[in-house]
Amino acid sequence: QVQLVQSGAEVKEPGASVKLSCRASGYTFAGYYIHWVRQAPGQGLEWLGWISPNTGGRNYAQKFQRRVAMTRDTSITTAYMELTRLTSDDTAVYYCARGLYDRSGNWWGFDYWGQGALVTVSS
Amino acid sequence: SYELTQPPALSVSPGQTASIPCSGDKSGEKYGCWYQQKPGQSPVLVIYQDTKRPSGIPERFSGSRSGNVATLTISGTQAMDEADYYCQSWDSSVGYVFGAGTKVTVL
Numbered sequence: 001q002v003q004l005v006q007s008g009a010e011v012k013e014p015g016a017s018v019k020l021s022c023r024a025s026g027y028t029f030a031g032y033y034i035h036w037v038r039q040a041p042g043q044g045l046e047w048l049g050w051i052s053p054n055t056g057g058r059n060y061a062q063k064f065q066r067r068v069a070m071t072r073d074t075s076i077t078t079a080y081m082e083l084t085r086l087t088s089d090d091t092a093v094y095y096c097a098r099g100l101y102d103r104s105g106n107w108w109g110f111d112y113w114g115q116g117a118l119v120t121v122s123s
Numbered sequence: 124s125y126e127l128t129q130p131p132a133l134s135v136s137p138g139q140t141a142s143i144p145c146s147g148d149k150s151g152e153k154y155g156c157w158y159q160q161k162p163g164q165s166p167v168l169v170i171y172q173d174t175k176r177p178s179g180i181p182e183r184f185s186g187s188r189s190g191n192v193a194t195l196t197i198s199g200t201q202a203m204d205e206a207d208y209y210c211q212s213w214d215s216s217v218g219y220v221f222g223a224g225t226k227v228t229v230l
Contacts (some may be wrong), residue, residue, distance in 0.1 A: 035219065045166065046160075046207055047219040061218050095165060107213050109156035109171035116165055 002026040004034075004096050005113035011120045012086050019082040020117050029077040030054040035079045035110055036070065038092040046092075050077055050099060051077030068116035086121045093118050125211060125214035127222035134228045141197040143225045145210030149191065157205075158194045159185060160224075166209065170195060182222035197227070205229045 007021040008066060036048040049060035051070040058070045064083070072079045079096060094117050097110035128146045135141040145155065154173050158166035167179035168177050169227040173193055185197045193212075197204050 032163045037221075045160075045211075045221040047221065049218075058216065092131075097166075100168075100171065106154070107209065107219075108154070108175075109168045110158075111168050111171075111177060113165040113167075 002098070002112045004112055005100065006094075006114040007115045009120070011122065013051040013123055014087055014121055016086050017082055017084040018086060018119050018123075020063060020096075020119070021096055022079045022081070022114050024053075024055060024077045024079070024098070027098075029074060034070075034072070034079040035097045035099050035100070036068075037095045037097055037110070038117075040089075040092040043092075048081065048083075048094075051103070053077075054077065083119075086119075088121050091119065091121045125212075125217045125220050127179045127212060127220055128209060129163065129208075129222040132226045132228065134230050135197070135200045137202060137229055138199055141200050141204075141227055143195045143208055143210075143227070145193045145195070145222050147212060148192075149189045149214065152229050153213050155188070155193045155210055157184075157193075158209045158211065159206045160209065161206045169208075184199055190229075200227075202229050 003025045005023045010018050030053050033050045035050045044058040048064050051058045053072045065085045069082045098112040100108040100111040126148050157170040159169045160166040164203045167226045169180050169184045173188045174186045187194050209224045
Protein backbone atom coordinates (compact mmCIF):
# COMPACT_ATOMS: atom_id res chain seq x y z
CA GLN A 1 0.00 0.00 0.00
CA VAL A 2 1.14 3.55 -0.69
CA GLN A 3 2.65 5.21 2.37
CA LEU A 4 4.36 8.51 3.04
CA VAL A 5 6.05 8.50 6.44
CA GLN A 6 7.38 11.79 7.73
CA SER A 7 10.00 12.61 10.31
CA GLY A 8 8.99 13.76 13.77
CA ALA A 9 8.14 17.02 15.43
CA GLU A 10 10.75 19.75 15.64
CA VAL A 11 11.24 22.75 17.91
CA LYS A 12 13.40 25.52 16.52
CA GLU A 13 14.46 29.00 17.57
CA PRO A 14 13.73 32.01 15.37
CA GLY A 15 16.33 32.35 12.63
CA ALA A 16 17.14 28.65 12.55
CA SER A 17 16.47 26.15 9.77
CA VAL A 18 14.49 22.93 9.75
CA LYS A 19 14.81 19.94 7.42
CA LEU A 20 11.95 17.46 7.22
CA SER A 21 11.91 14.09 5.51
CA CYS A 22 9.19 12.10 3.77
CA ARG A 23 9.87 8.42 3.06
CA ALA A 24 7.75 6.88 0.31
CA SER A 25 6.87 3.21 -0.07
CA GLY A 26 4.40 1.02 -1.91
CA TYR A 27 4.79 2.62 -5.33
CA THR A 28 7.43 3.72 -7.85
CA PHE A 29 9.00 6.73 -6.15
CA ALA A 30 10.28 8.23 -9.39
CA GLY A 31 6.86 8.23 -10.98
CA TYR A 32 5.11 10.87 -8.89
CA TYR A 33 5.91 14.42 -7.79
CA ILE A 34 6.12 15.05 -4.06
CA HIS A 35 4.44 18.24 -2.86
CA TRP A 36 4.82 19.99 0.48
CA VAL A 37 1.86 21.68 2.19
CA ARG A 38 1.66 23.33 5.58
CA GLN A 39 -1.13 24.19 8.00
CA ALA A 40 -0.71 26.73 10.77
CA PRO A 41 -2.65 26.06 13.99
CA GLY A 42 -6.37 26.52 13.35
CA GLN A 43 -5.72 27.70 9.80
CA GLY A 44 -6.09 26.38 6.27
CA LEU A 45 -3.73 24.60 3.89
CA GLU A 46 -0.86 26.35 2.13
CA TRP A 47 1.21 24.91 -0.72
CA LEU A 48 5.01 25.32 -0.55
CA GLY A 49 6.20 23.58 -3.69
CA TRP A 50 7.00 20.28 -5.41
CA ILE A 51 9.94 18.16 -6.39
CA SER A 52 10.19 15.56 -9.13
CA PRO A 53 11.88 12.47 -7.66
CA ASN A 54 12.73 11.38 -11.21
CA THR A 55 14.60 14.45 -12.43
CA GLY A 56 15.16 16.46 -9.26
CA GLY A 57 13.32 19.34 -10.89
CA ARG A 58 11.41 21.56 -8.49
CA ASN A 59 8.98 24.43 -8.33
CA TYR A 60 8.39 26.60 -5.29
CA ALA A 61 5.55 28.91 -4.34
CA GLN A 62 6.74 32.47 -4.82
CA LYS A 63 6.22 33.24 -1.14
CA PHE A 64 8.83 30.66 -0.13
CA GLN A 65 11.29 30.80 -3.01
CA ARG A 66 14.06 32.50 -1.04
CA ARG A 67 13.76 30.22 2.01
CA VAL A 68 12.83 26.73 0.87
CA ALA A 69 14.84 23.93 -0.68
CA MET A 70 13.43 20.56 -1.72
CA THR A 71 15.68 17.60 -2.41
CA ARG A 72 15.38 13.86 -2.72
CA ASP A 73 17.42 10.68 -2.33
CA THR A 74 16.13 8.08 -4.74
CA SER A 75 18.24 5.31 -3.16
CA ILE A 76 16.09 5.49 -0.03
CA THR A 77 12.90 6.84 -1.69
CA THR A 78 12.90 9.90 0.52
CA ALA A 79 12.09 13.53 -0.16
CA TYR A 80 13.27 16.41 1.98
CA MET A 81 12.11 19.95 2.59
CA GLU A 82 14.33 22.51 4.26
CA LEU A 83 12.98 25.87 5.39
CA THR A 84 15.42 28.53 6.52
CA ARG A 85 15.25 31.78 8.53
CA LEU A 86 12.33 30.54 10.58
CA THR A 87 9.95 32.89 12.35
CA SER A 88 6.98 32.25 14.61
CA ASP A 89 4.77 32.49 11.51
CA ASP A 90 6.33 29.23 10.30
CA THR A 91 4.87 27.30 13.23
CA ALA A 92 2.69 24.75 11.49
CA VAL A 93 2.12 21.12 10.63
CA TYR A 94 4.03 20.32 7.46
CA TYR A 95 2.72 17.60 5.15
CA CYS A 96 4.20 15.86 2.17
CA ALA A 97 1.74 14.62 -0.44
CA ARG A 98 1.91 12.67 -3.67
CA GLY A 99 0.81 14.48 -6.79
CA LEU A 100 -1.72 12.70 -9.00
CA TYR A 101 -1.41 13.47 -12.71
CA ASP A 102 -2.84 11.92 -15.86
CA ARG A 103 -0.68 10.61 -18.68
CA SER A 104 -0.70 14.00 -20.36
CA GLY A 105 0.70 15.62 -17.24
CA ASN A 106 -2.55 17.28 -16.23
CA TRP A 107 -2.81 17.61 -12.47
CA TRP A 108 -5.70 15.91 -10.69
CA GLY A 109 -4.97 16.34 -6.97
CA PHE A 110 -2.86 15.07 -4.10
CA ASP A 111 -3.89 11.48 -3.54
CA TYR A 112 -1.75 10.35 -0.60
CA TRP A 113 -0.54 12.41 2.32
CA GLY A 114 2.02 11.90 5.05
CA GLN A 115 0.98 12.02 8.68
CA GLY A 116 2.36 15.53 9.11
CA ALA A 117 5.21 16.95 11.17
CA LEU A 118 4.68 19.77 13.65
CA VAL A 119 7.32 22.46 13.52
CA THR A 120 7.25 24.88 16.42
CA VAL A 121 9.29 28.07 16.22
CA SER A 122 9.80 29.63 19.59
CA SER A 123 12.52 31.29 21.62
CA SER B 124 -2.86 36.41 -7.67
CA TYR B 125 -5.49 33.72 -7.70
CA GLU B 126 -8.00 33.01 -4.95
CA LEU B 127 -10.61 30.38 -4.23
CA THR B 128 -13.55 31.46 -2.07
CA GLN B 129 -15.55 29.06 0.10
CA PRO B 130 -18.11 29.74 2.84
CA PRO B 131 -16.41 29.39 6.25
CA ALA B 132 -19.10 27.18 7.74
CA LEU B 133 -22.17 25.17 6.88
CA SER B 134 -24.65 23.21 9.01
CA VAL B 135 -26.65 20.25 7.77
CA SER B 136 -29.07 17.81 9.39
CA PRO B 137 -28.31 14.09 9.21
CA GLY B 138 -29.67 12.59 6.00
CA GLN B 139 -29.88 15.96 4.26
CA THR B 140 -27.76 17.32 1.42
CA ALA B 141 -24.81 19.64 1.96
CA SER B 142 -23.49 21.70 -0.95
CA ILE B 143 -20.22 23.61 -0.67
CA PRO B 144 -19.39 26.11 -3.42
CA CYS B 145 -15.86 27.13 -4.34
CA SER B 146 -15.55 30.19 -6.51
CA GLY B 147 -12.41 31.06 -8.44
CA ASP B 148 -11.62 34.63 -9.42
CA LYS B 149 -10.47 33.89 -12.96
CA SER B 150 -12.29 32.82 -16.07
CA GLY B 151 -11.26 29.65 -17.88
CA GLU B 152 -10.94 27.71 -14.65
CA LYS B 153 -8.74 24.66 -14.52
CA TYR B 154 -9.92 21.40 -13.00
CA GLY B 155 -10.13 21.33 -9.23
CA CYS B 156 -10.37 18.88 -6.40
CA TRP B 157 -11.72 18.58 -2.86
CA TYR B 158 -10.26 17.31 0.40
CA GLN B 159 -11.86 16.26 3.66
CA GLN B 160 -9.90 16.87 6.84
CA LYS B 161 -10.99 15.68 10.26
CA PRO B 162 -9.41 17.08 13.44
CA GLY B 163 -5.88 15.86 13.98
CA GLN B 164 -5.80 13.99 10.67
CA SER B 165 -4.21 14.52 7.28
CA PRO B 166 -6.41 15.67 4.39
CA VAL B 167 -8.11 13.01 2.27
CA LEU B 168 -8.84 13.48 -1.43
CA VAL B 169 -12.59 13.02 -1.99
CA ILE B 170 -13.08 14.50 -5.47
CA TYR B 171 -10.58 15.12 -8.28
CA GLN B 172 -10.86 16.52 -11.79
CA ASP B 173 -14.03 18.33 -10.60
CA THR B 174 -16.30 15.28 -10.65
CA LYS B 175 -14.33 12.06 -10.12
CA ARG B 176 -14.31 10.06 -6.93
CA PRO B 177 -11.16 8.16 -5.84
CA SER B 178 -11.46 4.52 -4.95
CA GLY B 179 -12.90 4.06 -1.47
CA ILE B 180 -14.75 7.36 -1.31
CA PRO B 181 -18.48 6.84 -0.68
CA GLU B 182 -20.90 7.56 -3.51
CA ARG B 183 -22.65 10.24 -1.43
CA PHE B 184 -19.74 12.54 -2.28
CA SER B 185 -20.03 14.17 -5.69
CA GLY B 186 -18.57 17.15 -7.48
CA SER B 187 -19.70 19.48 -10.21
CA ARG B 188 -18.65 22.69 -11.95
CA SER B 189 -20.46 25.55 -13.58
CA GLY B 190 -18.15 28.16 -15.03
CA ASN B 191 -15.77 29.32 -12.33
CA VAL B 192 -17.73 27.72 -9.47
CA ALA B 193 -16.97 24.18 -8.35
CA THR B 194 -19.36 22.51 -5.91
CA LEU B 195 -18.92 19.59 -3.54
CA THR B 196 -22.18 17.86 -2.65
CA ILE B 197 -22.68 15.41 0.17
CA SER B 198 -25.96 13.55 -0.24
CA GLY B 199 -27.52 11.82 2.74
CA THR B 200 -24.98 13.44 5.09
CA GLN B 201 -23.84 11.29 7.98
CA ALA B 202 -22.35 12.24 11.32
CA MET B 203 -18.98 10.90 10.15
CA ASP B 204 -18.94 13.55 7.39
CA GLU B 205 -18.45 16.32 9.94
CA ALA B 206 -15.10 17.80 8.95
CA ASP B 207 -13.35 20.67 7.21
CA TYR B 208 -13.51 20.62 3.43
CA TYR B 209 -11.01 22.37 1.18
CA CYS B 210 -11.18 23.01 -2.54
CA GLN B 211 -7.97 23.25 -4.54
CA SER B 212 -7.03 24.30 -8.02
CA TRP B 213 -3.97 25.25 -10.01
CA ASP B 214 -3.00 28.49 -11.64
CA SER B 215 0.02 29.04 -13.89
CA SER B 216 1.01 32.23 -12.07
CA VAL B 217 0.83 31.08 -8.44
CA GLY B 218 0.82 27.31 -8.49
CA TYR B 219 -1.45 25.13 -6.37
CA VAL B 220 -4.04 27.11 -4.42
CA PHE B 221 -6.40 26.06 -1.65
CA GLY B 222 -9.64 27.63 -0.57
CA ALA B 223 -9.78 28.72 3.07
CA GLY B 224 -11.92 25.73 4.00
CA THR B 225 -15.52 25.09 5.01
CA LYS B 226 -16.37 23.61 8.38
CA VAL B 227 -19.31 21.25 7.95
CA THR B 228 -21.31 20.57 11.10
CA VAL B 229 -23.86 17.78 11.16
CA LEU B 230 -26.54 18.76 13.68
